[in-house]
Every structure is written in C-alpha cells, then in structure tokens.
Amino acid sequence: MSPRVQWLTPSPLWNELAAGTDKGPFRSPALLRFATDQFMEDLQALLASAAPQNLRNYIAQPETWQSPAAGLPPLDKSLPAPGGVTVSSQKSKNTVPPPFKFFQPVHSRFYLVCASLVCRMPSLPDHQVKSNQGERTSFVVRRLRPKAGLTGVDLSVFNPLVCDEFAWVTADRPGWAQVAGSGFAEGEENLPLSGFQCGKTSDRRRIFTGLIPASRRQTYVAGREIQLPPKGGPPVPPPEDPRKIDFQRLILDPWVEMVDYFSKLNPLPPLTASDNTAMSMAQGSAFVLIDFAGFLDNNLNAVWNAVNTPALAGSLGVAQRALYNALAATIACLQPVGSRLSLAAAIKTAKSFEQAFEDAVLTTTTPALPVDYSGPVLSDTSDPQLLSLIRRDSSNPLSPRAIQVLVEAALDEVGPSPPATVRVPAKDPENPQGDDWYIVRCAYEQPLCGMNAPPLLSDPSRPFQLASFFDPDAPARSIQVALPVDTSPAALRKYDKNVAFMISDQLSKQMSRVKGLKQLMDGDLADPNGFGLGMICSFSIPIITICAFIVLMIFLILLNIIFWWLPFFRICFPLPTLKAKKS
Template sequence: MVAAITQHDTKWVSPSPLWPGSSSTTLGREDFRRPAILRFNTDGFMDELLSVMNDYPENLGEWKARPETWREPMATPPTAAKLQPNQPLSKFKQTQTRQLKRYTDATALAAASALVATDSTQNLPLKLYQPAHQRFYLVTASFVCRKVGLPDRKIDLAKQQKVKFVLRRLLPKDISDRIDPEVCDLSQCDEYAYVLDGDAYRWERVGEAESAANKVLKDNEERLPMFNVGYEEDVDKKRRMLAGYIPVGKREAYLSKEVVESPGADVLPADADAAAAEAAAQKRREAITYLFQLQVGGPWKQLIATADSENGKNSDWNANAPEIAEDSGTPASDDDSAKSGLRDVRDRIQTISWYILVDLVQFLKDYVPKVYSYIADGAAPADLTVAESNLYDALADIGLDRADYEGADFRGLFAKSDIYDSLLDALEHVIDHPGLATDLDLVEYPFERATDNSSQEYQWPSFLFPLADPVNDAPLPDLTVDDPSTTEPEQSQEKIDALAELVGEAIAEDTAKPAPEVHPPKVPKQSNTLGWFYIRCVFESPECGPFHPAIVSESTEAFQLASFFDPDAPGRPVNIPMPLDISPAGLRKFNKNARFMVSDMLCGRFKGARKTTLGDLVLSVLPWPFHKDLPEPGQTSCSKGDLGFGMICSLSIPIVTLCAFILLIIMVILFDLFFRWLPYLFLCLPIPGLKGKS
C-alpha cells in the first residue's frame, strides 16, 4: 500500500496580533497577507518587544513602522508607558490584564487607527533609519495552516525546517530611469535578489515587482534569520509570531553591489569551471595590479603632484639658480633661502624615489619574473610574451637628462656621474646591491644634503634617480594617454596609470607568489535611485526536496534604507561633559591616566617640536616674501651617553578633551571662509548656576 502524501496548505500572513485591526477593505486584505515592519526607538528594543508581547500583544500595531522624519517623528506608542520590561507581571496579574482586554479591545483598535489617521507624514516614503539614529526595525509575520482559526504551522527543526527572510531590491525596468524618491511605482520596477556569486554578492533579476512568479528563492540568495516570539492570545491560548532584525546598517554594501540580469532558471553554463577559473585569475590580476598602484604608482603620482605644487609656489625657480649663489657660481650658504628651497624639495623627492625603486624591483621579482630577469641579465628570455615585452619597452623609455642638474649642489656626496639617466640602470643598481633595501629600512632620519645625516654612513644609496622634479621634466613612460588635452600634473599621472595597465597585462599566472590580500576599490554599480527595497519571508524544508519547495510570502511595504547622513534622520542624543574648573588649580587635580609609548626617534622629534612658537606657525602660512618654513625639530634621538631610550608619557584626558574642543572651534572658524557653515553648527543655551568654581 502506498501512503498518500498530504499537501499541507500553509501560508505566510501578517503577525497574528495585528489581525483584529485588519479591515475587510482591499487595503486591509493586502495588509493581512503581507508581513509587517515594526519600529522601535530605544536601544532596549528587544526587551520592549518581549514586554509588549507578554503583556499587551493586542496593541502591537502601535509599533508598526510609518513614515517619519526628525521634524515630524512617529507618535510614541501609548502602550509604551505601561510596559515594565525590568519588572515582569505575575501570572495572576497577567490573567487579570487579559480578562480586562475584552473591555478595552475596541479602545485599543481606535487608538491604533488614530495613530495612522493623524500622521501628517503619511504621504512621505517609508524610510528605515540606522541604529546610529536610534531606530531599530523588525520584520514580523505568522506562518499558519489554512484551517479554521489559522493555527501556527509547526516548524520541525529535526527535519532541517527553517524560517528566514530575504531582502529584495526594486529597480526601474529601464535601468537608465530614475525612481521618484518620494513614490515607488511598483508597476515600473523589477525585483532583484541579493545573490552570492563566488565570494561577492550581486543583485540578480527575479522578475517584475510583486509578480506571483517572484515567490521563489534564487540559488545562493542571502537568507537572514528569524526567531520565535511566543505570547498568549487569550487565557491558555498560546500563539507564535516570527520576527527578524532588518540590517539597515548594511545599506552601503547593498547599494554598491553589481546589478545583473538573471543567468537563467538554475542552468549552469557548460564551461562553468573555465569561467570560474578565469574569474579567479582576473581577481588575482586586479589585486596584484592594485598592489603596484599602492607601492609604486600611487607614491610616484604623489611625487609628481608635490613637484608641481612646489614649482607653482616658487615660480621664480629655475634649474640652477636656487642651488648656486647668485654672483659667485659656487654653492650658496645654508642660510640662502632661495637655494635651500629647491634643494630641500629635491631631497624629499629623492628619498621617496629610492624607496619606490626598491619596491618596484621587488614587485617585478615576485609577479613579473621574466621582466626582472631581462633587467638583471640584460638579455631577453626566450619565452618572453608580448605583454612582458611591452612592459620592458615602457620601462626602458623612462629616463632623464643629466644636463638638467648642472647647478645641483651635491655637497661632495655625489658626482654628476652618479645620476642615472635611465630607469633600467637605476633598477639594475638596486638588483646588484641586494642589501640596499635593508639599509634603507635602517635609516632613522630623512635625507638632507644640508645636514650630516646625508653621508654614506647613514645607509643612503650611492646613486640618484629622482622620479619627479619641481623644475625639470619628470622621467615618465612614453605612453599614450586617453585625453592628451589634460594639463599637468594630471597628464603625467595618467602615463603612470597607463604603465600600471601594462603591468596588469604582463603579470605572470604561474608564479609561486600568492596574490596579496588587498581589496581594489570598485565603482559602485548602483543605478540612479535612492534604493527601494521590500522583504519576503521564507519557509524551507530541504528534507522534502522538490515535493515541498520553499514557501515565500508576499512582499512587505516598499521602503528605503536611510544613509548615515540622511537629512531626515533622527538624531541620537549625545552629551559630552567638559571639565568645569579649567584653572590651573582645577586641572592639576586630574589624574594622568592615558599613556603613550614613545620611541627614541619620536622622542627626539617631540622635544624639537616643543621649541616651535606661535610666530613660527604664523610665518609658515604667510606667502612670499614673509613665508618662513617651520624650524626642523632636530635630527637627534633621546639618549644619555651612548644609551638611547624611549619614554612613557602620561597625559591628562580632561586637558586632551579641552584641546580637541578648542582645535575643533579653530578649524570650524577657519573653514567657514569656504563652507559658510558656522550659522548651522552651534546652538548654545544658557544654564543658570553652572559654574567652574563652586
């Protein structure tokens, strides 16, 4: 005998405590069939939920989310004042309360209706705010059997049965259209599921919004958890509500993901393995290329920007005069400000250039080994690819003219022949001196020709190859940029980006070096919308296989996820008490309980910086001829005899807080020149009797 398989007719509906408030109108029937969103405005929202479900479940509708702004917030639920989450009711009192409900149900329903009728923001979109705004939201529903009384459907955890909810995104059918930020017309939208593809999520199209065909789950779709909340609907009549926390804080992650059309009805492409391998290889290539930008391309572009900025501030510079005395043609004295300006800038650029060259050599050795061997040996490998050859040619084109540095004051540290005119020569020097990278790591102070710490005993390299210069043209690859009409320094920086593209194409696939754990920034794939969403609840019984597919609910009301700086967002109250008595007598009473560990290098810089005066700060921001650079903090470390030492510095937190507040006021006033924001920052009210001295 074959037993018949009983099809359980089950359904998702709104949470059972809201059923008495559902009317027989079309809108009421729609609300009955869909999950509801509850809104809470306290950090103890879970205690509040449990308390209301334990004592006043019939009034749960007062917490149903409605449109609000900080100017017109949602009305506080009247029942909230009756809750005692920290003092549960006794069983006797609970029974009395439920017996009293029969006389107050009508009043409760009228009060809930009044909340909706008097809400002046009902024409605004439903916007869910973040926990930082002191707003918390739960999606709630009941999973019932379609029998008399709509009893709760049992969820058998032993059979792996689960209840979850999924977040679905609404996008216009024409992706170039813009959804009205105030109104979401579902007839003009498609529904998208948040699906895991490899190790990244993306939005995949499900179908037209609110279509019955959308009540399905996508493979690898993100499922968010739900939990049970039990309560007594009447005396000795227990029911269950299912709820799940809505992660509004993930808004930026949701909106930044790629939007794609559905790949098909669970049909995998024939070459899925090959496609996955290619995607992994592409991800590895992107990560390594981004590493090149982090270590080489980015710092190089910043050097070019620095050189251009310094040249703009000192337009009277030329290749020779600043480093040569005006009349004698000999190196000028250290007090010659005209000379020291260019020399100091070149010293800073050369210092960073050495580190960039070391990182470039290591990068080529790890990820483009054939090009590295080509540079080291001077002979092209037999199996050199076209991409690798193109990269080598681009590097070979990078050079400078020694004649541009005829007037440089080398202070006897370098000869003119120590300036390499080719990047390949500089890279070959680094390769031939493997200890150079270690020596550079041991350097404690910046390279400055005007001081004693520029000699060879301080581990500085014995060659010069600046990757930028405030007077001369920078050594750059001879590559075509996308827009030749761009001006400097953008055009030079675009050439470095073009070099990075060649690097990405030449990266070897068979190196033993793993890809670095870096995350290249991606342009958000969001459309021109503010992000409309709704939620569907899901019941899954995987042990039943295809006989009982997942049961998906109707969608909730469409809503937006508010950004952190949404102008309509409520403001969480933040009170920061400041020290009252700021006189020396009052400040000396505070404990110095914040400690900083200071190395011997930082200790020396800290002592030197304490000599800087207010006059030095003023002169440093004045234009020429009044400008004067800040004095050097010194090149010595803290020591006693031959013993170097660091320090443990203890600070007073109240004084640090005062300094932070004063600096904030100073910066706000300074930048008010550009932003005109001062009238919108402060609102100070008098507090009678609040004195620093009692």
C-alpha cells in the same frame, strides 16, 4: 512542501488588516519600528501582555526627526499613535510625506520584520517548524531596480511588472545578483528569524521576527551588480584581477602623484643631492621603485629575471617583452649630477638598497639617502619615452596610461591570478546617491524534502530606503559630554594622569624639532636633541578634553568663512546653578 503553508502578517494585526479592502498588507510581513535600545524587551513585554494587538502602534511609517510617526493609520483620524503623534497628521493633507526610509541604530531607530507562518486552513493555525529535521526560517533583503529600458519608475510601490529583484550574495565578491524565479539566488544571504509567543495561554500563537540591518546601508550601496551563472550555462566571467589593482594603487598612483607635485613647483628645484626637495623626491621614488621590484618578482617573475639578467629577455613572451623594452626609458639621478639610469636599472638598484632604507634612522633635519645610492628620481620626465609611459591620451582624460596597458597585457599573458588573499579595494558604487529601494521577504525551508519543497518565500514587504548616517531627516540621540567644572590650576592638579602615550626614540627626536607654532609654520625646525630614548608619558584626561574642545572651536570659526555654519552649529542655554566655585 504542503501547498497549504503560507506567510501572513503577524497574527495580532489580522483583525484590523483583514477588514481593509486592500488585502496586500494582510499577506505581507509587517515592518516594525522601535525607538529605544531596549526594543527586544519592549517587544517581548508587548507580546506577553493582554493586548498584543497593540503591535499596530509600532508599524513603521514615513517620518523625520521633526515629525516622528509609527503605527497603522487609525480609522478614527483623531486616534493618536505612540508618543501622541497621529500618523495621518503629517502637517496637512497637501504636504508631501517624506520618503519611507529606515534610520540607523545610531539614530535610535530599530526595525524588525515580523510575520506568521500558518497553514491555509480554517482559523489559520500556526505551522510547526521542525528544527530537528533541518527546517528553518529566515528572511532576505532585496534591492529593487527598474527593468531594463524603463525609466522614471516609482519603486516606492512594489510592482513586479516594472522592477526586478536583486539578492545580496555573500561570495568571494559580495554584491547584488538578479533573482531568477521564486526561490533564493545562489549564495544569497539569509538573515535569522526568531520565534516569539504572543497572547494568553488559551489563544497563544507564534510569530517570527528578525532585525533588519539598517546600519549596513553603506555596504549595500557599495555593492556591485554581479552575474550568477545560469544552471547548465557558461561560467561567469572572472572577477577583476587583483594584481592589476595592486599595480595601480602601489606603484602607478604614487608615481603619478610625484610627477604632478614636481611639475607644479615654481621654480623647479635642481636635481642635486644638496636640494632638500630633490632629496625628498628621491627618497619617495626609492620606495615606489622597491614596490615595483616586488610587484615584478611576485607577479611577472620572468620580467624581473630579465631586469637582473638582460640576456634572458629573449625568452620573454610578446607582451612581457614589450613591458621589458618600455623599462629602457631613463630617469635622472641626483648623484653623480647629470647622470641617468634606465627605469629597469633604477628598479634593480632600489631593490638592492631595500634593507638600507628599512633600517634608516632619523639623524638630521634633512632627507637622507643610503651611502652610494645614486638617487633616481621618478618625477623627472625629461625623457619623452618615460613621459609617454605615464601620460594619458589628451583627447580622453579617462584613458589608461601606457605603462598600465603594458603591465596588464603582461599579466594576462602569464595567466590568471591566484586566489586573492587580501580584500579588493572598494570600487565606485553604481548608485552613489544611495537612494535605492529595498524589500524584505520571509523564507521557510524544508531541506529534507528535497526538490519537492523549494524555499517558501513570503510576499514582499513594503518597499523602503536606508538612510545614511548624516541623513538630515534622521533623529539625533541625546549625547552629553561633561567638561571639567572647575578649571582653575588648583582643581586641575588634582586629576589623575591616567592616559599613557608610548613615544619611540625616533618620534621623540622628531617632536623635539618643534620650537614653536610660528617657527613650525615657517618651516624653521631645530636639530633633534635628547638621549635617543623612548618614553612613556601620562596625561590628564580632563585637560586633554578641554584642549580638544578649544581646538574644535578654533577650526569651526576658521572654516566658517567657507561653510557659514556657525548660525546652525549650537544652541546654548544658561545654567545659573552650574558654578565652578560654591558661593
């Protein structure tokens, strides 16, 4: 690539920014802020006008919904920015300005990166991007982090001596990878730039703009730091085993929830088929045991074969044999009363009744089990061996449970997991506050030039933060929800019933058990009735809207005792002309 090509701020801003003593903004992409959904039309109209230099009025600045601001700080402090708001008039000189953060489109804010690609020659002519030769322009979003060992670093001002750049890598596991060198990180996401002409025919120039994805804030916050393999170096450690995650979320977590719930009951219900609570526990346990069986069959097939045929246990590996031996712990069964099964036998039994559970239909008001199913209950921890499997180390509440350690060791013994076919659940974000700082760099690529033309990246933009959906400084869109004006029966009967609900036969039976609000709160339910037919019911949207509004107000008033939010909830103005009935 010719060394004479460079990125600069968009050409309509050159005269103003070149006159300043700080040339950093002149060499950096500009960040534009628009406040309407027609922001692209507004930009095109501005660039096609006789005064494209008014692009200065859209430079993003720190703002809040109370003090909106945009535009370059004018030399004359009395010059207003768009909307009559002076950028420099942030309350007073002694007031600390708000953080420079980008709000989301739902807040009616749209942000563009804008730059010019020029040749480093007199008059800085535009550099032609030859798309027919594979050349392209794009931009990247990068997160800033203090260098290792540094604390208290101010990342609102870019300083490569104290901060590192992390690129958003869109691989099998999207995340942030530290950038080494001046080019792209391997697998780094490139966002598109679009070309626009600005100015009149005689002095027309080309600029590039791209929409900054401010609405991705939660995705970026949840992104984990990942390690990319250095060129010629050792491979990256494998990602977290999805099989281990599946065991925790499908089997271990529901199991522990049942144990915790059962242990808090006072008094403890008898483990008999005549007790509804015990039957509910047995029903829930059955589904966990069925999932446990499926997990063993899919991921630890040798252990599953030993569960079905104990004679095969001798051929198991050390870790798998340890897991199989742990399944000898016993749990209580509802029938016969006082009987017990080993965990392995309970898993095998539940699996054999899987189809019966899947085909079960609601026939009574109480939980039911398939005929001849013994009803093992995972919430029973009277066997010390079973309790030791699911209990954490009392000295370390974050330690893994014994059953989890055994399963993970067995999985490691059978080898690496196959490629994941489902999305791995999100892990805890590294920075839950989400107050990271980001920069944008524009990029120009000439792939046909090979190694002689690495991607040309611009200087970094001004660092910014991404605001959350519920940021208290965020502007709020004006949204009006119209409720029916005339709510008399004579008026409500005229509305069409145009919302259809499909109600299955089983749901219809369950709904018929509700006799009234008080009876529902007291647990007094009727027997299912009706003909066992599915239904399609049509409802009136205006009446549903009124009900939703009333329910909302009820819950707001009920929860006010906790949050004390009613003084901040609403502002009402009288409308004398809004009458349901004409005089």
